[in-house]
Amino acid sequence: MKKIKIYCMICMVALSAAVCLGAPIASAQKPPQTQPSSHGFFVVLLGTGMPRPDPTRQGPSLAIVANGKAYIVDAGTGVVRQAAAAYARGIPALQANRLDIAFLTHLHSDHTLGLPDLILTPWVMHRTVPLQLYGPVGTQAMVDNIESAYAEDIDLRIHGLEHNSATGHKVVVHEIQPGVIYQDENVKVTAFAVKHGSWKEALGYRFDSNGKSIVLSGDTRPTESVIEACNGCDVLVHEVYSGTSRDAADVAYFASFHTSATQLGEIAAKAKPKLLVISHYVPLSNTNQTQMVQKIHKKYAGPVVVANDLDVIAP
Numbered sequence: 001m002k003k004i005k006i007y008c009m010i011c012m013v014a015l016s017a018a019v020c021l022g023a024p025i026a027s028a029q030k031p032p033q034t035q036p037s038s039h040g041f042f043v044v045l046l047g048t049g050m051p052r053p054d055p056t057r058q059g060p061s062l063a064i065v066a067n068g069k070a071y072i073v074d075a076g077t078g079v080v081r082q083a084a085a086a087y088a089r090g091i092p093a094l095q096a097n098r099l100d101i102a103f104l105t106h107l108h109s110d111h112t113l114g115l116p117d118l119i120l121t122p123w124v125m126h127r128t129v130p131l132q133l134y135g136p137v138g139t140q141a142m143v144d145n146i147e148s149a150y151a152e153d154i155d156l157r158i159h160g161l162e163h164n165s166a167t168g169h170k171v172v173v174h175e176i177q178p179g180v181i182y183q184d185e186n187v188k189v190t191a192f193a194v195k196h197g198s199w200k201e202a203l204g205y206r207f208d209s210n211g212k213s214i215v216l217s218g219d220t221r222p223t224e225s226v227i228e229a230c231n232g233c234d235v236l237v238h239e240v241y242s243g244t245s246r247d248a249a250d251v252a253y254f255a256s257f258h259t260s261a262t263q264l265g266e267i268a269a270k271a272k273p274k275l276l277v278i279s280h281y282v283p284l285s286n287t288n289q290t291q292m293v294q295k296i297h298k299k300y301a302g303p304v305v306v307a308n309d310l311d312v313i314a315p
C-alpha cells in the first residue's frame with residue numbers, strides 16, 4: 001500500500017500521521033522538493049476553524065487539487081487569502097484568479113462568510129469566467145443577495161477606471177441533490193446527505209481521482225452516509241467536538257448538530273479510512289486535543305491527524 005503523505009505547510013516537513021505543530025502562517029518559506037505541486041491529487045486545508053474567531057485558524061474551507069486544478073469546498077473567512085498563501089508556497093492551482101469552482105456543504109455562516117470573497121476577489125484579480133458554485137437549496141438566494149449587496153462595487157469596477165471583466169464576477173449556481181453532481185477529466189464529485197441539526201439540507205462530498213478518494217463529512221452529527229461514502233476511502237476529513245458543557249442548551253445543540261470524539265471513533269471504525277483528518281474541531285471547556293484523539297482511538301485504531309491551516313495531505 002502506498003503511504004499517505006502529509007505535509008505541514010508551516011514546518012515544511014513530511015509528517016508520519018501526527019499533529020503538525022506550526023508557527024504563524026506569516027512565515028512563508030520555500031516549499032520542499034517533496035511537496036505536492038502542480039500534479040497529483042491532494043487536499044489543502046485552507047481553514048480548519050469553526051465559528052469562534054480563533055486567530056490561529058481561519059474559517060472552514062479546503063481545496064481539493066487534482067491534476068493541477070483546484071476545487072474549493074466551503075468558503076470560511078480568509079478563504080482567498082489562505083489560497084494565496086498556499087499558492088505562494090508552491091501550489092499554482094490556488095492562484096486567486098484560477099479559483100473558479102466551489103462546493104458548499106451547507107449555508108451556516110462560518111462556512112459562507114468568505115463567499116463574497118470567493119466571488120469577488122478572484123475577479124478583481126482578473127478572473128474572467130464566472131464562478132461555478134455547487135451547493136444546497138438556498139445557495140442561489142444567498143448569491144443573489146451578495147450580488148445585490150455589492151452591486152455598486154461591481155458596476156464601478158466594470159465601468160470605471162479598473163476596466164474589470166464584465167463576466168468574472170458572475171456566479172453560475174447549481175443547487176444539487178445527493179448523487180454524482182460533477183465530473184470532469186480530473187475528478188468525480190459525489191454529494192451525500194448528512195444530518196446537521198435542523199438544517200433542511202446539509203451535504204458531505206466524496207472526491208475520486210485516479211483511483212484515490214477523499215471524503216469530506218461537512219458539519220454533521222454521526223451519520224451512516226459518511227460511513228457509506230468513505231467505505232475504506234484514502235482520506236476522511238471529519239468534524240468533531242470533545243468535552244462537555246454545563247449548559248444543557250449547549251449539550252442539546254452539539255448532540256443534534258455535531259459529532260463527539262467518541263462517536264467519531266465509532267464512525268471511523270466502520271468507515272475504515274486509511275487516514276482520518278480532523279478539521280473544524282470544537283473543544284468544549286474541559287478538554288484538550290490529546291484527550292480528543294484518545295477518545296477517537298478507543299474505537300478506531302487507524303492514523304489520525306489534527307489538521308492545521310495550510311496542511312497538505314496527499315493520498
Ligand SMILES: [Zn+2]
Binds near residue numbers: 050060108111
Ligand atoms: Zn461549521
Ligand SMILES: [Zn+2]
Binds near residue numbers: 106219
Ligand atoms: Zn454548520
